[in-house]
Amino acid sequence: MENFIRNNYPSAQEGKQVTRKCIQELSTVHGFDLDHTIMATSVCSDEIVRSTTNFREYLGHQNPFALGGLAGYPFVGQTGFKAFASHVPDHGFILILYGSHIGISRNGEVGVMQRRGQMLESSCCGALQASLKSLELGTEPEADADYDYQQWKIETEVHEERDRILKGSIPLVQATEVMFSAIDRRIRELLERTRDDFRGRKVALVGGIIINTDLDLPDWFDLRHFEVLGF
Template sequence: MLQRKFDKVVKQFFPDAKDAKDTSIHFLGRMQIEHELDISRILMATSVCSDDINVPSTTFFNVLFGPFIMGGLGGLPFAGQTGMTAFAHHIPDEGSAFIFYGPHIGITLEGELGKMYRPRQEDTGNSCGALMLALDRLQDENYKPKINDDDYQQMRLEDSLLPYREQILESSNQAKAITEAAYDIINKRIHKYIAACKDEFHVNKVTLLGGIIINTDYGLDDYFDARNFEVIDLRSI
């Protein structure tokens, strides 16, 4: 009953979102049937936020090798080209690569985006915490992030979002807008790093699944709004 209620709330904001575990099964099936990939030889990489709430979101983690962790705060692939190269070198012989990426956002049953009830907590908390912190700071028109070693990822995340600042602040739902902006940044960087490191792969195909993870209440399934599914032939780049 509660899951069905969440389904209605989630689809008010993300009409194409589907249960995250069902999404996993769907795309695993497409990899096997449409693209004839051997699931037993796929190494998975993730570029999702390091938030612990994202670990049980999908069943990919239970089926595929890995994951190789590329993402940091906000889901940005902070591992960069070195990380992509390392991932390329770890793929099983005669196997293939799969990269699951994107930001996440919480939602409450009352329809508040950017918030969720975390395990064993009575009050709501931010999700994604890093993106909601960035949003709070970017609302101050005089604020500019200062890159430093003590808070490197957060400052880099905020710096990456600066070109989207006006677009975010003009939105009727700023929490959703900053999440959409983060997806755009992650998507572009993943493609950039694959192109830059294509010669490091000893396999021909890399599968990408990008989108937005939508966190619900503890004990309920999350949702996933898929934005990009593609199997890249590295020989054609």
């Protein structure tokens, strides 16, 4: 497991360590008042992603606004971003935590991990793996707007980077990178489209790849973007 993390995510650290560093920098360098900081997350719906970092423990507003859906993509769109902007405390600050995720089991199997109450390991990220499967089988994403819109959108993003993903030595690692870029790009586009709603605010973007491990081991976070935007 550690070899896989070191080889593919050399700058990854335990999630709680990354949290501490980011929080310290936000309060000392960027002047964030943590008691008046609200968080939004764009991470996968998967319950295990929640405990990778512990930002909420440092913030006055402990319950985050959920921007993400399957695989961490910000499915709430423009309306969700506007709603979130209207919830920011007066003279308050904003932290957006986002990213794609990948599982790695104790014995080094990529794309799976053991969950609480289960004896066998299960897929992680399952939505991304299903997309990868459709790519390998060569089946085009099928739009099912009523019952499976999010999966269709993820498959569409993955299919656009077909060559890069399938040529990678571990396709799931590449698919996770592709998804991270797609999430990052869309969050910036949505902030741009709703910038008037964020006027006068400082927005910290904390983006990375979440590495989930078996339930009794700490999760890791490979921080890719840490920046504070002014609107």
